[in-house]
Amino acid sequence: MVRRSVAVAQKGTAPPLSEYYLPAEPVYNEIDVVPYKSHQTHQFPQVPRTTRRPSFHGVGPILPQGHNFALERPPVQPIVGQRAAHFELQKAEKLLSKNPEKAAKKPFNPIVLTRRGCTDVPFCMLFILYIFGWAFVAFIAYNYGKPERILYPTDSWGNSCGKKRPSVFDTSEKPYLYFFDLTKCVSYTTLLSGCPTPQMCVSRCPTKYWSYVSLARAWSVDSVQQNAFCDYTVDVNSITTFNQLQTLVKTGKCAAYTVPSSVVLGRCVPEVIMEATNAFKENGTLNDMLNRFGNDANGLVVTDSQINETVGVVKAIASGDGQVLQKVVVDLGVSWWQILSFLGIAAVVSFVWTLIMRIMGGFMIWLSIFLLLIGLGGGTWYCFNQYQMLIKQGAINDYSFQPILSVYFEMPNTWLTFAIILGVLLVIIFLGVLFIRTRVSLAVALIGESSKALGSMLSTLFFPIFPFAVHIAVFALWGSVAIWLASIGTENCVYQNYDWPEDPMNNQSCNCQTLGTLANCRFLNLTKPEDQIAALQAYNLFGLFWMTCFISALSDMTIAGAFASYYFAFRKPKDVPSFPVLRSAGRAIRFHMGTLALGSMLLSFVKMLQVILDFVYNKLKNVENPVGKAIYRALTCLFWCLEKILRFLSKNAYIMTAIYGKGFCTAARDSFTLLTRNLVRVVVLNRVTAFLLFIGKALITCGMGALAFYYFTGQIRIDDLPQVKLHYYFVPVIIVIIGTYFICDLFFQVYDMGVDTTFLCFLEDSEANDGSPEKPFYMSDELKRLLGKENKF
Known part of the structure; x- marks a missing residue:
């Protein structure tokens, strides 16, 4: 490594180096002598030139008029600076001939010119090895699994319901699959070890409520023979005593209860309990029987609310032997192109809304604050006025229990309490706005800056489509591997x-x-090799968590790099690099895969710990231990908080890595300390941004939902378009509402990341730079005006 020196090519003495803006040192390798051609202004003798383009940390040397300089090979000395940029002598001459002083003071852009190296390499290698391991797990699943055992109704013994096959237990005339306790299947821990409840093929699904505890005081053999569901090894006609039935229930040979069920995809699925008292008076509900006879099953008999939470959403689909489902499919087949049209309109409106936030973001925020203060002031006045009116009418205050709620609003002190609460809120919010108005203005300016960057890099709005598609592919891979693994046996x-x-x-x-x-x-x-399948399922699930978190992290770093390259461009948008999104994605993949792998791995560990915690809790669910339940709730809250903290740290770490190329831990530490030094600004900006995005999502989603409702109900007719006739108009309307929300979230996710990146760049800019030619401010004129700062050149 060598240092640049400046020598006199012809007569004259060169000025000292201190008079020139030389940001950093060049690096030369493989030096040889190449003659330069004559130039109009300067005559250059033979000078050393690298076989490659010289690499400079910054803009490079500027050749003053009246002097000809050559680059010669000096003694080896340490390089000063850590930034590199390509430099060509001919371009320097052209730049010098126009404006040498401006060229000498061209600021440094850390996004483009930072010398980067691979960060967190061990975790990158670990991630790649895990992917290879995941591929091996998929090979095992696809090679040994038989998904028809999962897709088609199959009992706990492996018999296919309704299929004629030589079997010890003939199920050819039993086409439906019955679950002894379906509530045990509703947990994502089922993915690790399968549904733990016994499953058997039956010729009919239950049609009434029944619980074996109802026979404790009034034994009936006929009731057992008509309602009990037991596995193939039990002869129901041989059950003659309650103790015998109770033993069979506790050993999992017979179901503890039954509920009215309908057939869904060959499975007996309980119907929703709506107006259970009226609908099932003759049979009684589970709650009625448990209240009358007690629950001697130690939790084996579930309550109505548990059934509601588990399978309530399937009643409409299950009713009528699938007729509703068929009608829904027909409606979707007729209206699919209208649904896609509405979603396309939602995408356009979301894009236009980002432009509106750029133009009217500040106005919307200040108008909302003003309306909030007006509302609180008007509410305070109204409540106090009601208080005075009731006092004049001689109303009394009696706060004993009153069955009619409106009675309390006829008491003066009720309105006085409301007036005091609203008045206190009015004063607090008014004083808060008064004291942090500068920070609110700063937040508005930062949002406007992000909107300008978004307008200059429209490709950032469409970039999330690619990670979204990759997410779908990863989810499909995980789901197929999970199904194939579950079918191994x-x-x-x-x-x-x-x-x-x-x-x-x-x-x-x-x-x-x-x-x-x-x-x-x-x-x-x-x-089935239960332990091995559970281990492979756990590996597959962790792969899902890690891969999805990695894709999200790559998306965040790509967007952050694009926005940061805009912010640190001194002349916007002229100095913004071409193809900023592709360049940012290339930097992230080439240099920072290890950082992405580390951050996403930490989040995946927390998610996996939550799954393991739920898995253990479900295994011990029937154990009455209040201390254990308290520990479970505390750990659940702890992991939830830990996940939120890690998301915050990793998001800002990705931004710092996109800017300076630092490793994950260093970037997380620097970003955290930077944000803690500006805590009030962080809180104000987050709240203001969240408020703006909430307004956008709410207005666009509600607007598109209302438009879809009026169209599909026939209240809006468009010429030259046939009016579709639907069985259930709410189906496409719901799809439009849900799709619009996700489209808005996709667009605004970019906006939110852009605001966070711009904010972090602003904090770094305001603390690291002083406005001098060597350290100029990159912020916009509006931000400099708010901070009272300016560049000194």
Whole structure:
């Protein structure tokens, strides 16, 4: 490594180096001598030139008029500075001939000129190794799994319901799958070990409420034979006592209860309990029977509310043997292009809204604050006026229990209390706005700056489409691997001769490949390696968490790099690099995959700990331990807070890494200390930005929902467009509302990240620079005016 020196090419003495703006040092390698051609102004002799373009930290040397300089090879000395930029001598001459002083003072852009190296390399390697491991898990799943066992109704023994197959337990005339306790299946921990409740094929689904505890005081054999659901090894007709039934329930041989169910995809799914008292008076609900007879099942019999929470949403789809579902599908087939049209309009409106926020963002914020103060003031006056009016009428204050709520509003002190509360809020908000008005103005200016950057880099608005598509692909991969893993198992078959019970070959193992060809070889059950499947499912689930968090992190760093390159461009938008989004994505992938992997891994660990906590809690759910439940709630709250903190730290760490190329820990520390030094600004900006985005999402979503409602109900007619006839107009309306919200969130996510990046760049700019030619401010004139700062050149 060598240092640049300046020598006199012809006669004359060169000025000292201190008189020139030389931001940093060049790096030369493989120096040889190449003659330069003559120039109109300067005559250059043979000078050393690298076989590659010289790399300079900054703009490079500026050649003053009246002097000809050559670059010669000096002794080796340490390089000063850590920034590199490409430099060509011919371009320097052209720049010098126009304005040498302005060229000498061209500021440094840390986004473009920072020398970057790979950060957090070990975690990048770990992430790549995990991906290879995930591919191996997928290979195992696809090679050994049989998804038809999951997709089609299959009982706990591995029998396909309604399928004719040589089996020890004939299920050919039992087409429906019944779950003993479906509430145990509603948890994402089921993905690790499967639904823990017994499942069996039945010829009919339950049609009434029934609980075995109702037989504790009034035993009835007929009730057991008509309502009890037991597995294939139990003969219901042989149950003669309550103790016998209770033993079978506790050992999982019989279901503890039944509820009215309908068939959904071959499964018996409980119907929603609506107006249960009126609908099921003759049978009684589970709650009624538990209240009358008590729950001797130690939690084996669930309550109505548990059933509601588990399967209430499927009643409409399940009713009518799937007729509603068929009508919904028909409606979607007719109206799909109108739905896509509405979603396209929502995308355009979301884009236009970002422009509106640029133009009217400040006006909207100040108008909202003004209206809030007016509302609080008017509410205070109204409540105090009501208080005085009631006092004059001689109303009394009696705050004993009153069954009619309106009575309390006829008491003077009620209105006085409201007046005091609203008045206090009015004073607090007014004084707060009065004291932080500068910071509110600063937040408005920063939002406006982000809007300008967004307008100059419109590609940032469409970039989230790509990570969204990758998210869908990753989710599809995880789901398919999970299904295939859950279907892994070894089929067991035995020889069973029903015509000759004394056959010595009975119950002897036989090859399942001979089913249908070898007489009396029948399917018995399916043996699953539960522990191995749970471990592979856990690996697959963690892969989902890590990959999705990694994609989100890459998206955040890409957007942050694009916005930061705009902010640190001294002449906006002229100095903004071309293709800022692609360049930012390239920097993130080339240099900072390790940082992205580390940040996303930490978030994935917290998510996985939450899953493990829920898994353990569900295993011990029936254990009555108030201390354990308190610990579970405390840990749940702790992990939730930890996830929020990590998201905040990682988001700002990605911004600092996008700017300066730092590792995750260093970037997280620097961004955190920078934000804590400006805590009030952070709070004000976050609240103002959240308020603006909330207004945008609410107005666009509600507006598109109302427009879709009027269109699909026929109240709005468009010429040359056929009016569709739907069975359920609310189906496309709901889809439009949900789709519009996600589209708005997709657009505003970019805006939110842009505001955060601009804010962090602003804080770094205001603290690190002083307005001198060596350290100029990059902020806009509006921000400099608010801070009372200016560049000194």
